[in-house]
Structure formats: structure tokens, C-alpha cells
Amino acid sequence: MSRRIVVLLAAIQTAISGQAPARGLRLEELEKMALESNPAIRAAAAGVEAARGRRLQAGLYPNPVIGGTGDEIAGGPVIRYGEWGGFVEQRIVTAGKRGVSRQIAGQEVAQAETAAEAERLRVLSMVRTLYYEALGDQRLVELRGELAAVSQRAVGISRELANLGQADRPDVLAAEIEGQRAELALQMAQNARDRTWRQLAAVTNNASLAPRPLEGDLEPAPQLDREALRVRIEQESPEVREAQTGIARAELVLRQARIASIPDVVARGGLRYNRELLELNRRPVGLEGFFDIGVEIPLFNRNQGNIAAARADQERARREAERVRLSLRSRLAAVYREHQDAVHTLERYRDQIIPRARQAHELYQNSFRQMAASYPQVLIAQRSLFQLREEYVMALVGAWRSAVEIQGLLVSSGAEMQAMAPAHAAH
Numbered sequence: 001m002s003r004r005i006v007v008l009l010a011a012i013q014t015a016i017s018g019q020a021p022a023r024g025l026r027l028e029e030l031e032k033m034a035l036e037s038n039p040a041i042r043a044a045a046a047g048v049e050a051a052r053g054r055r056l057q058a059g060l061y062p063n064p065v066i067g068g069t070g071d072e073i074a075g076g077p078v079i080r081y082g083e084w085g086g087f088v089e090q091r092i093v094t095a096g097k098r099g100v101s102r103q104i105a106g107q108e109v110a111q112a113e114t115a116a117e118a119e120r121l122r123v124l125s126m127v128r129t130l131y132y133e134a135l136g137d138q139r140l141v142e143l144r145g146e147l148a149a150v151s152q153r154a155v156g157i158s159r160e161l162a163n164l165g166q167a168d169r170p171d172v173l174a175a176e177i178e179g180q181r182a183e184l185a186l187q188m189a190q191n192a193r194d195r196t197w198r199q200l201a202a203v204t205n206n207a208s209l210a211p212r213p214l215e216g217d218l219e220p221a222p223q224l225d226r227e228a229l230r231v232r233i234e235q236e237s238p239e240v241r242e243a244q245t246g247i248a249r250a251e252l253v254l255r256q257a258r259i260a261s262i263p264d265v266v267a268r269g270g271l272r273y274n275r276e277l278l279e280l281n282r283r284p285v286g287l288e289g290f291f292d293i294g295v296e297i298p299l300f301n302r303n304q305g306n307i308a309a310a311r312a313d314q315e316r317a318r319r320e321a322e323r324v325r326l327s328l329r330s331r332l333a334a335v336y337r338e339h340q341d342a343v344h345t346l347e348r349y350r351d352q353i354i355p356r357a358r359q360a361h362e363l364y365q366n367s368f369r370q371m372a373a374s375y376p377q378v379l380i381a382q383r384s385l386f387q388l389r390e391e392y393v394m395a396l397v398g399a400w401r402s403a404v405e406i407q408g409l410l411v412s413s414g415a416e417m418q419a420m421a422p423a424h425a426a427h
Contacts, residue, residue: 024215044116055105085272136397
């Protein structure tokens with residue numbers, strides 16, 4: 001009767017307070033924190049703005065030169081301190097050099113944007129990895145808390161059996177040791193959880209972030225299609241796009257080097273007042289105009305060295321793109337193998353190992369109730385079952401960690417991460 005009263009009072013208290021259980025923190029919320037506050041994201045964005053500024057500068061026309069001029073500055077009755085005036089000088093850029101410079105700067109903007117996207121993806125991958133590790137820590141704390149509670153009950157049962165003469169002192173000691181081990185394991189799980197949350201606080205730049213329930217589940221494990229991922233990675237990976245941008249930039253630099261030897265035209269003209277008495281009537285010449293036009297003759301320096309260097313850089317950029325693709329394939333193969341190992345381990349644990357361990361534990365419990373087995377055997381079976389359940393959780397975390405690493409080779413969102421898990425219910 002008293003238990004019913006307690007339950008009723010708890011229900012009444014809940015109804016009075018009107019407070020629902022606190023909602024768990026979602027992955028999307030952690031991602032938003034990181035994208036808004038992580039300094040690496042902001043630094044990459046500043047890099048993009050700097051590249052855009054350089055692109056603007058590359059398209060500007062050369063400024064004109066305005067100056068004064070003086071000639072035949074000497075005294076005398078005829079020269080009379082010569083000619084004084086002003087001029088304007090302008091360099092006329094030829095061969096489309098400004099357009100090529102703008103295009104090169106545009107490729108540098110694209111590279112900066114790709115680098116910013118890669119930095120964003122690295123931060124998101126860190127958040128996602130820590131999120132799934134925190135989910136695993138949360139499960140381990142629950143499991144080890146359950147084991148600690150069961151172990152404490154086992155200590156009480158062992159002591160009662162000893163009082164009844166049905167258990168020896170070594171049996172009690174064994175139960176107490178199991179209880180101590182369970183409490184220590186729980187403390188270690190809590191420490192691991194706290195460490196993961198401190199890492200989450202660092203990557204999200206949120207010092208007030210503290211351990212709290214997370215919304216989400218590790219089950220079912222993510223399922224990945226290796227061939228589809230390979231195609232997507234080779235098409236969408238920031239590393240591939242950066243390498244392709246490098247090829248385009250190298251081609252433009254080679255073009256720039258080839259047209260650099262085409263001379264620009266420098267034009268100069270102005271007005272000056274000639275004070276010299278050179279007219280027939282012994283009057284000064286007065287205002288007169290002048291102009292100069294010049295080009296640099298590419299006789300010795302035809303930019304040969306820069307052309308050769310640009311041609312070599314173009315080949316290097318092409319080979320770098322091939323290297324990036326091969327590197328991505330190799331990394332995908334290695335991580336995908338780890339993922340497959342984790343998935344196969346999960347299936348074996350879920351479908352065969354854990355059910356057998358649970359059955360063994362139940363059989364030992366039934367045998368103990370029928371006085372056909374000793375209580376230490378029940379404790380050993382119990383410990384084995386919980387250890388296997390922990391290993392199952394760790395394998396789940398490993399599967400998600402490898403999935404995040406694979407997904408980290410792509411431009412992805414948290415929604416895509418959730419979509420990797422199949423829709424069927426967990427066992």
C-alpha cells in the first residue's frame with residue numbers, strides 16, 4: 001500500500017509542477033554552436049574576404065602619372081630659363097593582361113572558398129565524432145550504473161546467504177570485489193563522459209557546455225555503399241575541388257607568363273610654356289604641346305624562365321589532382337574496412353553473442369534458485385553479459401566514428417549523417 005501512495009504522490013507532484021522531462025541536446029544544435037563560434041571557421045571566412053579583395057585589386061587599371069616638366073633651364077637674353085609645363089602619362093595595358101590577372105585572382109578566391117568549406121567540414125566532423133562518442137559514453141554510464149546497482153544487490157544477497165550458512169566467506173569477498181570493480185568502472189565511464197563534453201565545449205567554443213542528455217541513438221548502425229561514396233567523394237570532396245581549381249589557376253598563370261612579354265604602350269603628353277625668344281619678331285614662343293609614345297622591345301627578356309616555370313607548375317597541378325584522387329580512394333578503402341569490421345562485429349554481438357550470454361546468465365540464475373549452482377557463477381555470467389553489452393556499445397561508436405570520417409571526405413550536413421542510418425528498428 002505504501003508503494004502505491006509513493007507512486008501516487010509522485011504523479012501528483014509532476015502534475016502540479018507541470019514540468020516535462022528536459023529535452024535532449026541535438027546534433028544539429030551542437031553543429032550550429034560550432035559553426036557560429038569556432039575561431040577556425042571565422043579565420044577561414046576572413047581568408048575568403050582577403051582573396052576577394054585581391055581579386056578586386058587585380059582588375060583595376062593602372063593609375064595615370066601627372067607631373068611637371070622643365071627644359072633648357074638657363075639664363076640669358078634668348079633662352080630666358082627655357083620651357084616650363086605639365087604632362088600626363090598613362091600605361092596602356094595590352095594583350096588582355098588585366099583580364100587574365102582577374103581570372104587568376106578569381107581562382108584564388110575559389111581556392112579560399114574551398115579551403116573554408118574544408119575547414120567547416122573538419123569542424124563539423126569533430127563535432128559529429130564527439131557527439132557519437134558522447135552518446136556512447138552516455139550508454140556506458142547507464143550500463144555501468146546498472147551493473148553497479150546489480151553488484152551492490154549481489155553483495156547484500158551474498159551476505160544474507162553467508163548468514164544462512166549457504167555461502168562461504170570467499171563468496172562474500174568475491175561479491176564485494178565485483179561491487180568495487182563495478183563502482184570503479186562507473187566512475188571511469190563518468191570521467192570519460194566528462195572528458196568528451198569538455199572536448200565538445202572546446203570545439204563549439206562554449207565554455208558553459210556541460211554534460212546533459214543527448215537526443216539521438218546509436219542504433220541502428222549506419223549502412224554505407226562504398227561504390228556510391230567513392231563516386232561522390234571524387235566529385236564533391238573539397239580536396240578534389242581544390243586540386244581542380246589549382247589546375248585552372250596553373251593554366252591561367254601559364255597564359256599570363258606567355259602574354260607578359262607583349263609590351264604595354266606608355267603614352268605621355270602635355271603643355272608647356274616656352275619662354276625662349278625664337279620667333280622672328282623676337283617674341284617668346286609661348287604655349288606648345290608635346291607627346292611621347294614608347295614600348296618595351298622584348299629583345300633579351302621574353303619571360304622565358306617564367307614560362308618554363310609556369311609550364312612545370314601546370315604539370316605539377318595535374319599530377320597533384322591525380323594524387324589527391326588516389327589518396328582519397330586509399331583512405332576510403334581503409335576507413336570503409338574499419339566500418340565494415342565494426343558492422344560485422346555489431347551483427348555478431350547483437351544476433352549471437354549477447355543472446356547466448358543473456359541465456360547463460362538466466363540459466364545460472366535458475367540453477368542458483370534451484371541450489372544447483374553457486375552464486376559466484378551467477379556473478380561471473382552477469383559480469384560477462386555486461387562486458388559484452390559494453391563492447392557492443394563501443395562497436396556502435398566505432399561504426400559511427402568511421403562513418404563520420406568517411407562522410408568527412410564529402411561536403412555534408414547533419415541531416416545526411418542521420419540519413420545514413422537505415423529506417424528499420426534496432427534489435
